Amino acid sequence: MNNLLMEVENEIAVVTINRPKSLNALNSETLAELDQCFSEISRRKDIRVVILTGSGEKSFVAGADISEMVNASPAEGRQMGLLAKEAFLKLETMPQVTIAAVNGYALGGGCEISMACDIRVAAENARFAQPETGLGILPGFGGTQRLSRLVGKGRAKELIFTCDQIDAEEAYRIGLANKVVPQAELIDYCKKMASKIMSKGSYAVSLAKEAINTGMDTDLSSGLTLEADLFGLAFSTEDKKEGMTAFLEKRKADLKDF
Numbered sequence: 001m002n003n004l005l006m007e008v009e010n011e012i013a014v015v016t017i018n019r020p021k022s023l024n025a026l027n028s029e030t031l032a033e034l035d036q037c038f039s040e041i042s043r044r045k046d047i048r049v050v051i052l053t054g055s056g057e058k059s060f061v062a063g064a065d066i067s068e069m070v071n072a073s074p075a076e077g078r079q080m081g082l083l084a085k086e087a088f089l090k091l092e093t094m095p096q097v098t099i100a101a102v103n104g105y106a107l108g109g110g111c112e113i114s115m116a117c118d119i120r121v122a123a124e125n126a127r128f129a130q131p132e133t134g135l136g137i138l139p140g141f142g143g144t145q146r147l148s149r150l151v152g153k154g155r156a157k158e159l160i161f162t163c164d165q166i167d168a169e170e171a172y173r174i175g176l177a178n179k180v181v182p183q184a185e186l187i188d189y190c191k192k193m194a195s196k197i198m199s200k201g202s203y204a205v206s207l208a209k210e211a212i213n214t215g216m217d218t219d220l221s222s223g224l225t226l227e228a229d230l231f232g233l234a235f236s237t238e239d240k241k242e243g244m245t246a247f248l249e250k251r252k253a254d255l256k257d258f
Contacts, residue, residue, distance in 0.1 A: 001033045001036070001037065003018055003030040003033055004018060004034065011046060011047060011048040012050075012051060012194045012195075012198075015050060016054065017054045017060075018054075018055040019055070020055045022065060023054075023056075023058065023059035024056070024059050024060065025061065025062050025066070026063070026064050026065060026109040026110075027064075027065035028068065028083060031080070031083045031084050035083065035086055035087035035090060038090035038091050039090060042095065048096055048194075049098075050094070050096050051099045051100075052100050052114075053100070054104065056103075057104060058105065059103075059110070060103050060105060060114065061107075061114075062105045062108075063107045064140075064141065068080075084109065084112070084141035084142070085141070088116040088141060092213065097119070097205060097209065098119070099117060099194060100113070100114040100119070100120045100121065101186050101187055101190045102122040102123060102126040102177070103125075104123065104126060105126075106122075106127065107165070108130060108139070108141075111128050111129060112130075112139060112141040115143075115150060116142065119178045119193070120171075121179045122172065122179070122181075123168065124168055124180060124183060125168070125183055128165065129164065129165040130147065130163065138160070144160065147160070149216060201237070201240075201255040203239060204239060204240075207230040207234055208230075211230050239255045239256065242254060
């Protein structure tokens, strides 16, 4: 791929958006490569956690590529939005846990792709914003939908209407970031978090992810029914037997299922 790098080690994939000259901005080619990459990862059994980051120390993803969009027609703009929709949905719904290692600017499409990840860990220099209305458009890669689900409708409207940038600590305060760490420690911190998650029942984690994601978009009763169904499904695994037996025997569980 021209714009992505991927390294897999110890069942952790580090995917790096690699367009440093444009601060890792998302153009159509990069979106298509992300879609292909996420499709491949979702099928791989040797990957249990994905860490998504940007190249360099200044920018995670500085947004969509304005130079591509400036002369785009309405149909081309919609097509770009749909391309991002499909890629980001694959990121959001893959069975693996996904962690955004936000190593700098996460503006526009950068904020939006980070929100499609399960967890966001921000470097101290990270800055988040949805600046699209200042360009005469609106967020088109999920910002109007995911931001309000994460931080609430009123705060999302404020950020989208004003285009204000917020720093990592403010993102943490409002729930947009899960953790804030020094930039030099960012990837190592994310890998340690990944290892901790992988010590749990991976299949159980993937079922919990499905229950949370689906439940957010349905009524409480339907969400609780889904949770009960997936709870029952987890009882079919060796991990359930091993985890509960280890608890009763007061030893560390050896959980393996995915």
